[in-house]
Amino acid sequence: MRYVLEGSVRKAASRIRITGQLIDATTGAHLWADRFDGGLEDVFDLQEEVTRSVVGAIAPKLEQAEIERAKRKPTEHLDAYDYYLRGIASLHQLTRESTADALQLFYKAIELDPEFASAYGMAAWCAVMRKANGWMTDRKQETAETERLALKAVDLGRDDAIALSRGGTALAYVVGDNNSGAAFIDRALALNPNLATAWLFSGWVRADLGDTETSLRHLATAIRMSPVDPLMFDMQNAVAVAHLFAGRFEEASSWAERSLREKPDFLGSLRFAAASYAHAGRTEDAQKVVSRMLALDSGQRISNLADVVSTSRPADMALLAEGLRKAGLPE
Structure with missing residues (x-):
């Protein structure tokens, strides 16, 4: 047995606290720990939340631990x-x-x-x-x-x-x-x-299909289930895209900024950040992002957007192109 998940339950009056920790049994290292509080009146809801949270949180930790083991x-x-x-x-x-x-x-x-x-x-x-x-x-x-x-x-x-x-x-x-x-x-x-990345990918596909509200619900699930996921930058970028396609440019800009803090050089995030900033009226920020895009790939153009973006709605592609055009991306 390589990994052990252990925990405890404590009760005080009408409150209950559940704690859990994941341990590498071969080294004794603690890979993850968390606690969950709730009332006895909603103990079954709490049980479901704990199950969902534990599975979502420990999956990336287990994967990373196995990666490190394989490297050795x-x-x-x-x-x-x-x-x-x-x-x-x-x-x-x-x-x-x-x-x-x-x-x-x-x-x-x-x-x-x-x-x-x-x-x-x-x-x-x-x-x-x-x-x-x-x-x-x-x-x-x-x-x-x-x-x-x-x-x-x-x-x-x-x-x-x-x-x-x-x-x-x-x-x-x-x-x-x-x-x-x-x-x-x-x-x-x-x-x-309980697979957070599946909720992420569902969010992306729904955004590309134009169902932005379903997209945002699925992305919120992904983020809640795996808050330290290696793909967090992509989760945040997908939220930005859903807001952009829904016409909520300030929200799109905010989420794009979070994504760029995680991965400053990911062109997928830079592209949507520039368009979001431009539509939100943040022209200077948009221009800076486009400069960064062109420094990473001088061949980026409005005319080849379809080579790097997948959306089934022409209106969404036009919105993205318009934003990047305002931001200064060459035709």
Whole structure:
């Protein structure tokens, strides 16, 4: 047994306190701890909140602990799951090189285990990051390969929420099949409603489909379930996008700022931040963001927005283009 989740329950009058902690049994290290307070009259609601919060909070901690364990193993002895974990660790670095490395690690995991659905899903999701950052070099070939990987993920992973949610997101964002992507993500949520990233991806797809209110509810769930998630910057960016498409430019600007504090050089966040600032009348801030975008990728243009943004509503694309135009992005 590698990890142990332990806790206690204390009662005082009509109040109850539940505490929990996650421990690495091999090292004794404490990976996570929290407490939950409530009244005895709503003890069942509290029990549900504790379950949801614990599962959502410890999943990223367990994943990170397993990544660190895999890093300590000699490369020549890695099995498929260890390659998979190393791929996730590389993805979290979010550079062109680390994303390329991650893809090769996922391919290695697939080579060792051709039925590894989640590895196919994560390999497909690499293309999501490549597209968002303008790193694709052969768009036609990479899109076709992403579709192959994503369809393999959702076929093999009919009962695998990670495979379904990552594969579904790749189908929506990279391949452009938002409806199929949303359906696979919905299945992921039905299988595992405690998977914060599935709520994140659902929020993205709903925003791209124009259902901004559902998007915001799903994103709020993701943020509440996993408040220290490695993808928090993307959760915040998605909230900004939903508010932007809903015409709430001040709210969009506020959330875009939070996302940029987490990942200042993520082009996906910079793009929507610039448009949000411009529509909110913060022209100077918008211009600064566009300058940063062009420093990172001098080829960014209004005319190639469709290469890096996926939305099914022309009005949303026009709104984004108008904002970036006001911010000074070249045609």
